[in-house]
Amino acid sequence: MFKGLSAFPLTPASADGVVDTDALQQLTARLVPHPVTSIGLLGSTGTYAYLTRAERRRAVAAAVEVLAGKVPLIVGVGAMRTDEAVALAQDAAAEGADAVLMAPVSYTPLTQDEAFGHYRAVTAAAGLPMCVYNNPGTTHFTFSEALVQRLAEVDGIAAVKMPLPADGDFAGEIAQLGRDGFEIGYSADWGIANALLGGAGSFYSAVAGTLPKQVTALSSAALAGDEAAARAEDDKLAELWALCKARGSVRVMHAAATQIGLIDTPLPLPLLPLETGEQDALAVILEQIDATV
Amino acid sequence: MFKGLSAFPLTPASADGVVDTDALQQLTARLVPHPVTSIGLLGSTGTYAYLTRAERRRAVAAAVEVLAGKVPLIVGVGAMRTDEAVALAQDAAAEGADAVLMAPVSYTPLTQDEAFGHYRAVTAAAGLPMCVYNNPGTTHFTFSEALVQRLAEVDGIAAVKMPLPADGDFAGEIAQLGRDGFEIGYSADWGIANALLGGAGSFYSAVAGTLPKQVTALSSAALAGDEAAARAEDDKLAELWALCKARGSVRVMHAAATQIGLIDTPLPLPLLPLETGEQDALAVILEQIDATV
Structure with missing residues (x-):
């Protein structure tokens, strides 16, 4: 489940935070025919931090129903x-999820010991495999190697799920951190080619949740070790990566899914949609990569 | 209301997040006899980010009741x-608060425009004066000067409410940002003496919420322009400032209030109490500054 490409769909929701389960099921179902090894619901791109416990549970139930065990969730x-994360993990387990993923969300900056205690408590309560979500871009928490x-x-x-290594040395980091039963994967979509060609066995993709065909063309080539094909697919996506890097994958994927006609719900305020010029540039990109339905 | 010293009490709450309103009222009431010009409820030290909307409303009602208009809240x-912050602001207004304070809490990092829209919406809905809470240490949001x-x-x-300026130039920053009807204040308690002697007219103090006598001895001297007296009071608190800087004021004030016997509730997990050695060092400090009741 923690090998290969994990695709993270958006969670369409109304302005007041009610999940559109029909649209979510459609987004989820369209990932199934593609070579994704898991689906990552309620990740950063799935705006989990903006949804209540009840809505998050509804989203899990809807995804489990439509997936029907075809792809791990x-x-x-x-x-x-900690007690809220425990409850969310228990909800996910009760609804039939296959694993949980957790970032060390904080207000008061956490110590290493506080983060450890949080993970230990939630993992024990979940009764499901846990993927540690190391995402300093949103949490500002720095995991020590220890x-x-x-x-x-x-x-x-x-x-x-690690951020891209600053020095680009995927193999070195994996050798350092990996062990039997503990898989090292990466995220930040512009690093897919380098990560998977550089020795990573797994990648967590925000873009694949909305554009599974384009991203799996790249990831499958890279996972097969076909560097020329992977680089060619990566090149096609260069402008999309640049936009995601500049504006955040959640805003860009929300705009893409809206343009393609997959969703008609807003981002949760205070998040704002891409501006008109950016929307126009995205429309050109989506046409170039054959993403418009 | 936004001049002078604002004292930020803890919000005592049970392990599952139910506010102990009796203890909160006692913490709040003991600030009133001291020269504090406002009380800052549900700030970072008041662990607002860990409490539900219903519990935050109960805390406001309890503080309003015990203050009975003696000190602005x-x-x-x-x-x-944004809709949740709007609701919280309306709750505060309905319960009788005098002003609101808001940090740009985020998960997806906010743009400058997103933060602006968030503040504009919440301020309009509150119908109360708003203090912008510029706290990059917890929110990781950087306010541009613009x-x-x-x-x-x-x-x-x-x-x-600004963080301490990196270059220590309070007067320059105040001249740059201040205007009629827009007051520039600071926080991070180890900067009280320098800020108030350096030209700031207001300070937001986490430590004054638990140790009002010791902090107002310093702030009152500094606000009166008595540098020798202010420096002498500041020197007495040097070890406390160092501990707050190292471990975060919320953990240190929670430990202090527990040792003094003001509260008997835990920090919200995942936050952990100070370790035994730190508790012992704090006990010595509290005795030295005559804080133990």
Whole structure:
């Protein structure tokens, strides 16, 4: 489940935060025919941080129903309080999720020990494999190497989703951190080619949740070790990567899914849609990569 | 209301997040005899980010009741979603708060325009003066100078609570940002002496919420321009400032209030109490500054 490409769909929801389960089921179902090894519901791109516990549970139930076991479902259970994250993890398990994913969301910056205690408590309560979501871009929490190694020893913690290494040395980091039963994967879509060609066995993709055909063409080539084909697919997506890097994948994928006609719900305020010029540039990109339905 | 010293009490709450309103009223009432010009409820030290809307409303009602108008009450209304922050601000107004304070809490990093829209919407809905809570240590949001100036022009936005300036130039920053009807204040308690002696007319103190006597001895001297007395009071608190800087004021004030016997509730997990050695060091400090009851 923690190998290969994990695709993270948006969670369409009304302005007041009610999940559009029909649209969510359609977004989820259209990922199934593609070579994705798991679906990551309620990740950063799935705006989990903006949804209530009840709505998050409704989203999990809808995804489980439409997937019907065809692709494993990983569910984001991050929350500020440990008891709330525990409850979210138990909800995900009760609804039939296959694994949980959690970022160390915080207000008061957490110590390494506080983050460890949080992961241990939630993993024990979930009764499902846990993927540690190391996402300093949103949480501003820095995992020490010692903390990742300590977490890897916890019963139930099965994987980590890492940010792209600053020095680009995927193989070195994987050799350092990986172990039996603890899989090292990466995220930030512009790094897919380098990560998978550089030795990573898994990638967590925000863009694949909305554009599965284009991203899996790249990831499948890279996972097969076909560098020329992977680089060619990566080149096609260069402008999309640049836009995601500049404006955040959640805003760009929301705009893409809206343009393609997959959703008609807003981003949660205070998040604003792309501006007109950016929307126009995105429309050109989507046509170039044959993404418009 | 936005001049002088604002004291931020803890919000005592049970392990599952139910506010102990009796203890909160006692914490709040013991601030009144001291020269504090406002009380800042549900700030970072008041762990607002870990409490539900219903519990935050109960806390406001309890504080309003015990204050009975003797000292103005500023209430923190920060939340991830704009509609939630609007609801919190309306709750605070309905319960009788005098002003609101809001940090740009985020998950997806906000743009300057997104933060502006968030403040404009919440201020309009509150119908109370708004203090912009510029707290990059918790929110990781960076206000541009242009954004602060733009916010200062919004009807209802009356003050900003700034982090300590990196170059220590309080007077220069105040001259740059301040204007009629828009007050520049600071926070991070180890900067009280330098800020108030350096030209700031207001300070937002986490430590004064638990140790009002010791902090107002310093702030009153500094506000009166008595540098020798202010420096002498500041020196007495040097070890406390160092501990707050190292471990976060919320953990240190929680430990102090527990040792003094003001509260018997835990920090919200995942936050952990100070370790034994730190508790012991704090006990010595509290005795030295005559804080133990």
